[in-house]
Amino acid sequence: MKCFVTGGAGFIGSNLVDCLLPYHKVTVYDNFSTGLLYFLKPERKGLTIIKGDLLDTSFLMNAMKGHDVVIHLAANADVRFGFNQPDKDITQNTMATFKVLEAMRKNKIDKILFSSTSAIYGEPKIVPTPEDVEFPQQTSLYGASKLACEGLIEAYCAGYNMTSWIFRFVSILGERYTHGHVFDFYKQLKAHPDHLDVLGDGNQKKSYLDVQDCISAMLDVADECDAPVNIFNLGTKEYCKVKDSIGWICDYLNLQPEIRYSGGSKGWIGDNPFTYLDTDKIRSTGWKPTHTIKTSVIKTIKYLENNPIVMERS
Amino acid sequence: MKCFVTGGAGFIGSNLVDCLLPYHKVTVYDNFSTGLLYFLKPERKGLTIIKGDLLDTSFLMNAMKGHDVVIHLAANADVRFGFNQPDKDITQNTMATFKVLEAMRKNKIDKILFSSTSAIYGEPKIVPTPEDVEFPQQTSLYGASKLACEGLIEAYCAGYNMTSWIFRFVSILGERYTHGHVFDFYKQLKAHPDHLDVLGDGNQKKSYLDVQDCISAMLDVADECDAPVNIFNLGTKEYCKVKDSIGWICDYLNLQPEIRYSGGSKGWIGDNPFTYLDTDKIRSTGWKPTHTIKTSVIKTIKYLENNPIVMERS
Numbered sequence: 147m148k149c150f151v152t153g154g155a156g157f158i159g160s161n162l163v164d165c166l167l168p169y170h171k172v173t174v175y176d177n178f179s180t181g182l183l184y185f186l187k188p189e190r191k192g193l194t195i196i197k198g199d200l201l202d203t204s205f206l207m208n209a210m211k212g213h214d215v216v217i218h219l220a221a222n223a224d225v226r227f228g229f230n231q232p233d234k235d236i237t238q239n240t241m242a243t244f245k246v247l248e249a250m251r252k253n254k255i256d257k258i259l260f261s262s263t264s265a266i267y268g269e270p271k272i273v274p275t276p277e278d279v280e281f282p283q284q285t286s287l288y289g290a291s292k293l294a295c296e297g298l299i300e301a302y303c304a305g306y307n308m309t310s311w312i313f314r315f316v317s318i319l320g321e322r323y324t325h326g327h328v329f330d331f332y333k334q335l336k337a338h339p340d341h342l343d344v345l346g347d348g349n350q351k352k353s354y355l356d357v358q359d360c361i362s363a364m365l366d367v368a369d370e371c372d373a374p375v376n377i378f379n380l381g382t383k384e385y386c387k388v389k390d391s392i393g394w395i396c397d398y399l400n401l402q403p404e405i406r407y408s409g410g411s412k413g414w415i416g417d418n419p420f421t422y423l424d425t426d427k428i429r430s431t432g433w434k435p436t437h438t439i440k441t442s443v444i445k446t447i448k449y450l451e452n453n454p455i456v457m458e459r460s
Numbered sequence: 461m462k463c464f465v466t467g468g469a470g471f472i473g474s475n476l477v478d479c480l481l482p483y484h485k486v487t488v489y490d491n492f493s494t495g496l497l498y499f500l501k502p503e504r505k506g507l508t509i510i511k512g513d514l515l516d517t518s519f520l521m522n523a524m525k526g527h528d529v530v531i532h533l534a535a536n537a538d539v540r541f542g543f544n545q546p547d548k549d550i551t552q553n554t555m556a557t558f559k560v561l562e563a564m565r566k567n568k569i570d571k572i573l574f575s576s577t578s579a580i581y582g583e584p585k586i587v588p589t590p591e592d593v594e595f596p597q598q599t600s601l602y603g604a605s606k607l608a609c610e611g612l613i614e615a616y617c618a619g620y621n622m623t624s625w626i627f628r629f630v631s632i633l634g635e636r637y638t639h640g641h642v643f644d645f646y647k648q649l650k651a652h653p654d655h656l657d658v659l660g661d662g663n664q665k666k667s668y669l670d671v672q673d674c675i676s677a678m679l680d681v682a683d684e685c686d687a688p689v690n691i692f693n694l695g696t697k698e699y700c701k702v703k704d705s706i707g708w709i710c711d712y713l714n715l716q717p718e719i720r721y722s723g724g725s726k727g728w729i730g731d732n733p734f735t736y737l738d739t740d741k742i743r744s745t746g747w748k749p750t751h752t753i754k755t756s757v758i759k760t761i762k763y764l765e766n767n768p769i770v771m772e773r774s
Contacts, residue, residue, distance in 0.1 A: 236555075
């Protein structure tokens with residue numbers, strides 16, 4: 147099969163490419179705004195790397211020609227900064243996804259895997275939150291932009307007989323992790339081991355999934371489920387407080403920094419203070435995660451220690 | 461109050477302007493792609509008419525300056541043809557709404573009324589469909605584009621302290637109605653009174669609301685409800701089959717055409733064969749519609765008979 151992976155040089159994309167390459171031909175399409183060639187080992191057989199932007203309509207359409215499936219991971223994933231740059235999420239997520247769908251339609255490619263997010267649930271009334279929870283209200287531009295992508299994908303499936311697999315991720319951790327709070331904490335502690343600045347009061351409850359578990363879930367489901375639209379929450383059956391992950395990181399690094407909380411139940415406007423997804427649906431397919439949150443947090447810190455290039459670049 | 465009405469020269473917009481003008485200053489912003497100056501009686505005191513496009517960012521921003529509230533009705537409302545022109549809904553609805561929100565933010569205008577649609581419910585499992593039904597799957601690009609608008613508006617309310625009133629309309633009928641099946645049927649019967657071509661099998665169940673009732677609901681709710689995001693279904697407590705409205709129209713026109721059904725439960729891809737909204741929430745505010753579907757269908761036909769310019773233009 148010929149797979150076209152947008153954002154294939156990024157954190158999740160490059161790990162996915164590693165899993166696909168033994169079995170499939172893979173084209174990575176990435177603008178390298180946050181992705182790294184370092185993640186890709188470009189000399190591998192069956193791997194094509196194209197530097198391109200999703201908004202470059204005709205270039206994208208030509209690049210996509212002849213593929214069987216699109217795995218659309220490219221996105222602005224900086225949920226926190228949406229309200230500082232309100233055009234970024236709608237352009238890089240919603241419009242970019244529209245361009246991907248149009249290129250697929252014109253190239254007669256009818257299968258798409260898509261990375262959505264728990265952020266589309268806003269601040270849900272039901273926690274753990276199932277896929278069919280009541281109509282959510284958006285609290286972030288990131289969530290709003292990804293919800294718009296989901297809607298577009300569903301409409302394309304209805305109108306043009308495509309098949310989609312939409313995955314609503316909790317925060318993902320693991321090798322090649324390049325942004326998010328574990329990254330920020332590690333970066334701070336490298337710069338000043340005596341103190342750590344934390345947004346919110348540290349009691350925000352968050353869910354995480356290891357990138358390897360995330361990828362096995364995506365590939366399993368795409369193999370097994372073939373409704374026109376297949377939507378799955380991806381996460382583990384646990385959550386932790388921000389304080390917990392700080393504790394694990396400091397223990398592992400053998401540091402006792404002063405923790406300076408900015409206060410408030412949210413880390414930023416649009417931050418959901420309790421993210422925890424109901425993952426019964428994905429588990430009913432037989433998939434199970436193999437990492438706990440704690441092991442994945444520590445695995446992530448080890449990766450960052452052993453790959454200073456990732457820190458230097460940020 | 462100074463009201464900025466996008467799409468103010470259109471069907472619903474121009475009726476709304478008539479209701480606002482006795483009490484408020486009104487600016488109509490319309491590109492006149494479907495709106496008509498004929499609907500506006502431009503010489504009225506307190507009325508300013510600006511021909512402009514919502515995608516013209518700086519022109520829009522200047523035009524909006526100094527207003528207190530935005531009533532955003534401009535949209536591509538041709539739900540049926542979305543899959544023939546897939547960029548139209550995302551551009552004219554989603555991107556245009558983003559431009560409106562940005563112009564509001566930059567002009568420090570914090571109130572928006574927005575015309576959404578029952579189409580965002582796709583083919584809901586629960587009928588009559590309440591506002592908080594389970595997370596819907598999109599079946600049309602029109603629905604997907606309006607869902608994206610709702611998400612953007614909600615996020616802007618969360619991030620920039622705006623207040624929004626979002627109305628999910630069933631099909632609207634009444635004076636200045638310029639598109640939709642009652643219009644199509646009347647146009648056909650004018651051209652060839654002996655037969656009528658109908659999409660689907662005629663058993664599609666549809667809901668309608670008279671434009672005057674629609675406007676009174678919008679204005680009542682905006683007066684009374686002040687949550688950051690106020691979402692209301694708008695419709696009546698009845699629905700009819702397409703066959704019923706054909707019967708009323710033919711009776712009124714005293715015609716017995718041969719009815720030629722194209723067949724199938726849907727009129728087109730993305731058509732929801734049973735649209736019926738739960739309107740208990742809007743009714744709980746005290747609002748009640750004053751027209752039945754039948755009286756509104758006939759009122760619409762009378763309007764089209766008396767205003768041939770509307771038919772000629774189409």
